[in-house]
Amino acid sequence: MNKPSFRNWQSVQTEVLRRIHAREWEPGDLIPNESDLALEFGCARTTVNRALRAVADSGLLDRRRKAGTRVAEQPVAKATLAIAVIRNEIEERGQYYGYRLITRREAIPPLAVSDAMKSPQNHTLLHVRALHLADDTPYAFEDRWINPKVVPEGLAESYEIVSANEWLLKHAPYTHGEIAFSATSATSEEAEILCCNENSALLAIDRLTWDGSSTVTKVRLLFGPRHQLRTIL
């Protein structure tokens, strides 16, 4: 029985995944080190490294210097959600995108918001609320606070044609952010905006983005009933 040769890191990865799946390497097992595998696979250690790194990133292997590489006992599934501009999201489904500005004003935010944005309590922020539609049906309600200290040009924008969602992505760079998914009951106002029943269960996405140590914007997106966020594992 000949050893097949592995010419690229993807094929090495496939073989590694096969061994894990076939329980040739069982959960908790220490697998051979990179040099040995390189020898066995007939390729350079770099190639083995690339493959093992990819598998480790997916959560199936635990790697530690000196301790070696082990098959994870309880692999942590990682679901990656792509959060695109809402317009693209809708158009990629082949639907017609619509947008309607609801309100736009400068205001002192509620405590929960100024708090989360670490903004002084009496400080005015730009508050924009708008509706995104797919094929003329309400799709998502966007409720956003923008920090004019960080994005002063944002005050000059009306957000009547271009949504804040899109405008900010183009004009307000950010370094990092947080995102949270939750469920909430539609208030009567939200129900009216989204054309659903009051107390319908809505999927909410809250995002807070930072540019260095300043908060750029905080947004809550409410999706219509039965909306799903899907991805593969």
Next chain:
Amino acid sequence: MNKPSFRNWQSVQTEVLRRIHAREWEPGDLIPNESDLALEFGCARTTVNRALRAVADSGLLDRRRKAGTRVAEQPVAKATLAIAVIRNEIEERGQYYGYRLITRREAIPPLAVSDAMKSPQNHTLLHVRALHLADDTPYAFEDRWINPKVVPEGLAESYEIVSANEWLLKHAPYTHGEIAFSATSATSEEAEILCCNENSALLAIDRLTWDGSSTVTKVRLLFGPRHQLRTIL
């Protein structure tokens, strides 16, 4: 003005991110090719490649052979959610994990389930329902269907002590899966189980896992009101 030298791919990545953030390279711009950057940065092309690949993975660059590398016009934020075993999730918060089996029986699933699992309509599956608790408070309701054709050993397990969530991860390998997040109103039964009000908005996670071309299991996890899934961008 000296050119600082970049000794590792992380520092190259940092510099690339800085240029994008500082708009030295604007959205849509074609950036220099790898060889030129390697020259400029005083490192090997491999190192530049590694750095650019990392940035591209995060969505800030678009790379195409021959066409070169461009700064993304509308970077797609990618939120990666780690879906761990519920017990670990709770224990990592420093809470006490509890588990209670609600029902366990072999049954013919409703059409929606047999359909999604691509199982023959009259085929019996194992149906397990259980509650996960954090500090004796209901945390998540697990409603699961298991395919005994794929996991026959699963029929011998009582799931009274070890949750199906945990048992399957250890004993039923899978190759791929789908996951969906949504919001739903608590039925009266769900409300009773989770100790919340009927019609409360609950966060639901639906997972379907495959082993090759066979469905292993389909599970719906319902989390108590106000539960959030959080991650960083």
Next chain:
DNA sequence: CAGTGGTCTAGACCACAGG
């Protein structure tokens, strides 16, 4: 201290797709 993974290098060949 010594073994492991992490990374760098210089050079090479290749696959792909733009013009």
Next chain:
DNA sequence: CTGTGGTCTAGACCACTGG
């Protein structure tokens, strides 16, 4: 057809950390 990114190689040094 040609320039770009994608990858491989062999060898080297380094950083971390387990024993």
